[in-house]
Amino acid sequence: MPRYKLALLGFGNVGRSLALLLQRKEAELRDRYDITFNVTGIATGRHGAAICPDGLDYVRAVKMVEAGESLADLSRLPVQDNFDFLRNCGADVLFENTPVNHETGQPAINHLHLALELGMHAITANKGPVVHAYRDLKKFSEEHNKKFYFESTVMDGAPIFSLFRSALPAARLLGLRGILNSTTNLILGRMESGESFDVAVQYAQSVGLAETDPSADVDGWDAAIKVAALVTVLMDIPFIPQQVDRTGIRLITPEMIAQAKAQGKRWKLVCSAERQADSVKGRVAPELVSSSSPLYSVEGSSSIVEFHTDTLSSLSIVEGNPGPQTTAYGLLADFINAVR
Amino acid sequence: MPRYKLALLGFGNVGRSLALLLQRKEAELRDRYDITFNVTGIATGRHGAAICPDGLDYVRAVKMVEAGESLADLSRLPVQDNFDFLRNCGADVLFENTPVNHETGQPAINHLHLALELGMHAITANKGPVVHAYRDLKKFSEEHNKKFYFESTVMDGAPIFSLFRSALPAARLLGLRGILNSTTNLILGRMESGESFDVAVQYAQSVGLAETDPSADVDGWDAAIKVAALVTVLMDIPFIPQQVDRTGIRLITPEMIAQAKAQGKRWKLVCSAERQADSVKGRVAPELVSSSSPLYSVEGSSSIVEFHTDTLSSLSIVEGNPGPQTTAYGLLADFINAVR
Numbered sequence: 001m002p003r004y005k006l007a008l009l010g011f012g013n014v015g016r017s018l019a020l021l022l023q024r025k026e027a028e029l030r031d032r033y034d035i036t037f038n039v040t041g042i043a044t045g046r047h048g049a050a051i052c053p054d055g056l057d058y059v060r061a062v063k064m065v066e067a068g069e070s071l072a073d074l075s076r077l078p079v080q081d082n083f084d085f086l087r088n089c090g091a092d093v094l095f096e097n098t099p100v101n102h103e104t105g106q107p108a109i110n111h112l113h114l115a116l117e118l119g120m121h122a123i124t125a126n127k128g129p130v131v132h133a134y135r136d137l138k139k140f141s142e143e144h145n146k147k148f149y150f151e152s153t154v155m156d157g158a159p160i161f162s163l164f165r166s167a168l169p170a171a172r173l174l175g176l177r178g179i180l181n182s183t184t185n186l187i188l189g190r191m192e193s194g195e196s197f198d199v200a201v202q203y204a205q206s207v208g209l210a211e212t213d214p215s216a217d218v219d220g221w222d223a224a225i226k227v228a229a230l231v232t233v234l235m236d237i238p239f240i241p242q243q244v245d246r247t248g249i250r251l252i253t254p255e256m257i258a259q260a261k262a263q264g265k266r267w268k269l270v271c272s273a274e275r276q277a278d279s280v281k282g283r284v285a286p287e288l289v290s291s292s293s294p295l296y297s298v299e300g301s302s303s304i305v306e307f308h309t310d311t312l313s314s315l316s317i318v319e320g321n322p323g324p325q326t327t328a329y330g331l332l333a334d335f336i337n338a339v340r
Numbered sequence: 341m342p343r344y345k346l347a348l349l350g351f352g353n354v355g356r357s358l359a360l361l362l363q364r365k366e367a368e369l370r371d372r373y374d375i376t377f378n379v380t381g382i383a384t385g386r387h388g389a390a391i392c393p394d395g396l397d398y399v400r401a402v403k404m405v406e407a408g409e410s411l412a413d414l415s416r417l418p419v420q421d422n423f424d425f426l427r428n429c430g431a432d433v434l435f436e437n438t439p440v441n442h443e444t445g446q447p448a449i450n451h452l453h454l455a456l457e458l459g460m461h462a463i464t465a466n467k468g469p470v471v472h473a474y475r476d477l478k479k480f481s482e483e484h485n486k487k488f489y490f491e492s493t494v495m496d497g498a499p500i501f502s503l504f505r506s507a508l509p510a511a512r513l514l515g516l517r518g519i520l521n522s523t524t525n526l527i528l529g530r531m532e533s534g535e536s537f538d539v540a541v542q543y544a545q546s547v548g549l550a551e552t553d554p555s556a557d558v559d560g561w562d563a564a565i566k567v568a569a570l571v572t573v574l575m576d577i578p579f580i581p582q583q584v585d586r587t588g589i590r591l592i593t594p595e596m597i598a599q600a601k602a603q604g605k606r607w608k609l610v611c612s613a614e615r616q617a618d619s620v621k622g623r624v625a626p627e628l629v630s631s632s633s634p635l636y637s638v639e640g641s642s643s644i645v646e647f648h649t650d651t652l653s654s655l656s657i658v659e660g661n662p663g664p665q666t667t668a669y670g671l672l673a674d675f676i677n678a679v680r
Binding site: 033315 | 361365368369372373497498499502503505506507508509510511631632633634636637638639642646651652653654655656657658659660661665666669672673676677680
């Protein structure tokens with residue numbers, strides 16, 4: 001039975017949830033998939049890094065970081081920086097979960113590139129590398145006979161990329177339509193309950209969904225990045241967020257919300273993409289959605305994508321109640337699918 | 341490049357749609373999946389059967405059957421019956437699409453069994469064998485190193501079984517909830533527009549959804565069979581339709597429909613299953629669904645299933661606009677997944 005060495009680069013909510021999920025699923029991986037593993041390295045943003053070639057106590061690492069302690073004490077080797085960490089962790093599989101850089105995808109792209117070069121499967125929940133370097137990383141992974149997987153980059157752990165990779169062969173994606181940004185969906189929902197835009201934004205900030213500067217969400221950038229990732233991968237057409245025709249939700253007024261409600265409709269920030277003759281039209285904009293649309297019932301931080309293909313005219317995936325643990329599941333699924 | 345010999349047993353709407361889909365996707369299968377094929381046999385219910393070891397013109401066969409002609413003229417070999425057909429068609433892959441027998445699953449079970457014994461992958465859109473012989477056929481297929489796949493038995497061609505097989509590793513299904521019977525969903529929708537139950541049933545019959553005797557649909561049997569299939573396969577717990585606590589839609593009155601509508605709710609025939617300590621609770625019954633449920637917007641012949649797992653708390657699959665061509669796609673996907 002193979003024993004895989006795992007490295008976790010980035011140990012925030014998602015990385016720590018992955019560690020706890022790995023512990024919870026350890027017996028199942030062994031009994032059902034013949035997979036055993038050690039975690040040989042964990043690198044955090046602000047609590048140091050640890051490398052133990054024989055495997056480290058990754059559950060203890062979660063507790064240490066949550067208590068504000070440094071992991072350096074656990075390490076058998078000194079670690080200079082993230083690249084040094086990758087070179088010395090000796091892993092077979094890298095989970096890259098450093099913060100997303102929307103502009104360039106760096107340094108995550110370089111992390112994944114180095115991991116593949118060192119013979120690791122490269123798994124990430126980071127959208128940056130998918131939007132900015134998908135083709136290069138995919139080609140590089142194939143040259144090294146390793147996998148570059150990123151299920152958790154869109155709709156948390158819901159199977160989107162693996163669906164097309166394995167369960168929908170010979171289905172050509174013609175278009176898609178969905179709700180892919182939780183923060184704006186939550187804000188619009190709060191406004192339906194009577195809150196002003198500003199109060200709804202404050203609420204989204206208070207529950208940890210919106211950033212201090214909410215513009216990446218409310219101006220549609222996050223949604224545009226997800227459209228770009230889906231088009232790039234599932235249509236195999238390079239597409240950047242700047243190519244998405246993008247309108248945020250700042251102009252949606254309480255009056256518009258009330259008027260929609262009176263008509264039995266809802267405002268949603270709708271993401272869409274459609275294949276044209278030689279190109280793709282991508283769009284993020286508020287739309288009035290009626291109750292006959294599967295988008296209508298998507299509440300709060302839930303998300304949906306409806307796919308139109310040349311074989312199934314409408315197939316939708318809906319994820320409810322996401323959180324760091326669902327994102328962690330996407331990473332675990334990528335690991336299993338990479339090695340089985 | 342391998343050249344697979346295909347046999348189609350059952351050549352109704354679904355079988356003929358599969359033939360046309362095979363033609364449409366022939367180049368894509370070759371170029372993208374390195375799969376080439378011949379159709380070496382087609383057996384119909386009422387228009388004879390044909391076997392051609394070198395491959396037969398399956399598009400011509402569609403036209404002949406649709407013109408009411410017998411396929412016997414195309415055949416290089418005499419064909420006595422379906423078992424004789426299987427023994428002599430020389431195929432590597434069987435598509436079994438004979439009419440469903442809800443009581444016993446026969447003779448489809450015997451067809452699939454013989455096909456596996458003869459070294460074919462056994463693919464079916466027929467629910468009977470899944471409900472009545474899943475474990476046996478699965479074990480038998482593994483012993484013969486062949487695949488027994490049946491994606492099209494529930495929700496047409498939407499990926500349900502392949503989703504759990506390939507895209508959702510290490511996800512334990514705890515429960516499910518869905519709308520799986522098109523006919524009752526259409527009838528309830530027509531009643532919302534003001535039709536009586538009887539008129540709505542007649543409409544469903546006129547568009548070919550309901551049978552002359554609509555009881556299999558309106559009394560919940562078809563839905564119960566689908567619940568049994570999902571539980572049997574996805575929870576790996578043998579479960580028969582008779583174990584499903586079943587209530588049909590005959591007692592739903594126009595008054596109840598109107599009252600629900602006034603509350604912003606809809607009556608839906610809801611299928612559900614839930615794991616208990618040592619068993620499963622399966623249920624089919626009309627339920628009032630509110631607009632916050634993903635079931636709310638499922639109209640007409642569309643269908644949905646919401647899965648609750650130990651890793652993703654809510655993942656729904658929605659299929660819109662199904663038809664024989666979507667069922668055919670499920671069969672094609674099974675073929676590709678069986679051989680790739």
